[in-house]
Amino acid sequence: MPGLHHVELWVADLDAVRTEWRWILDRLGFTLDSEWGGGQSWAAGGTYLTFTTSPNLSDAAHDRRRAGLNHLAFRGGDARAVDALMTEAPAHGWHPLYAERYPHAGGEQHYAGWLENTAGFKVEVVADTASMSATTVV
Numbered sequence: 001m002p003g004l005h006h007v008e009l010w011v012a013d014l015d016a017v018r019t020e021w022r023w024i025l026d027r028l029g030f031t032l033d034s035e036w037g038g039g040q041s042w043a044a045g046g047t048y049l050t051f052t053t054s055p056n057l058s059d060a061a062h063d064r065r066r067a068g069l070n071h072l073a074f075r076g077g078d079a080r081a082v083d084a085l086m087t088e089a090p091a092h093g094w095h096p097l098y099a100e101r102y103p104h105a106g107g108e109q110h111y112a113g114w115l116e117n118t119a120g121f122k123v124e125v126v127a128d129t130a131s132m133s134a135t136t137v138v
Contacts, residue, residue: 004047007072010054013119014039017051020093020117025049027085028074028125071114071122079103079111079127086113086125093118103127 011017017040022032025042033043039052049072076082082103086096094115098105106112111127 006041006048006050008050008052009069009121010056011051011119012054012057014051014053016093016117016119020119021051023092024085024089024094024115024123027088028076071124073112073124073126076112076125076127082111082113082125082127086115089113089115094123097122 021042028044030042030044030049033041033048035041039050041048041050043049076085086102089096094117096102097114097116102113103111105114106124113125114122115125116122
C-alpha cells in the first residue's frame with residue numbers, strides 16, 4: 001500500500017525541536033506521540049515524524065543544500081490557514097523564505113509558504129488545492 005510511514009530526522013539540538021518544531025507541528029495538526037531523553041515522535045494521519053539527537057555531532061551545521069533531505073512539505077489546510085501560519089512563524093523561530101514571491105514561489109498553481117528554522121531545516125506548507133480556486137491573491 002503506498003504512503004509514507006515515517007521520517008526520522010537526526011538533530012543536533014533537541015531543545016530547538018521542543019520549541020520551534022513543537023509550535024509548527026501543533027499548528028499543522030500533529031500530536032506528540034512519544035518522548036524520551038534523546039528524542040520525540042509526532043503523529044498525524046497514520047504517519048509519524050521522529051526527531052532523535054544525532055550520535056555523530058560535529059562542527060558542521062545542518063545544510064539542506066548538501067546531499068540528503070532538502071525539506072519536508074506539509075499540508076497546511078486552506079489558503080487562509082497557510083497565510084496565518086506564515087504570519088505567526090517568525091515569532092516561533094521560523095524565518096520565511098522566498099517572501100518576495102509568496103505565496104506562489106512554486107508557480108502560479110501552487111499556493112505555499114516556505115520556512116527555515118534556526119538549525120537550517122526547511123519546511124513547505126502547502127494549501128489544499130480546493131482552497132486555491134476560492135483564493136484571490138492581492
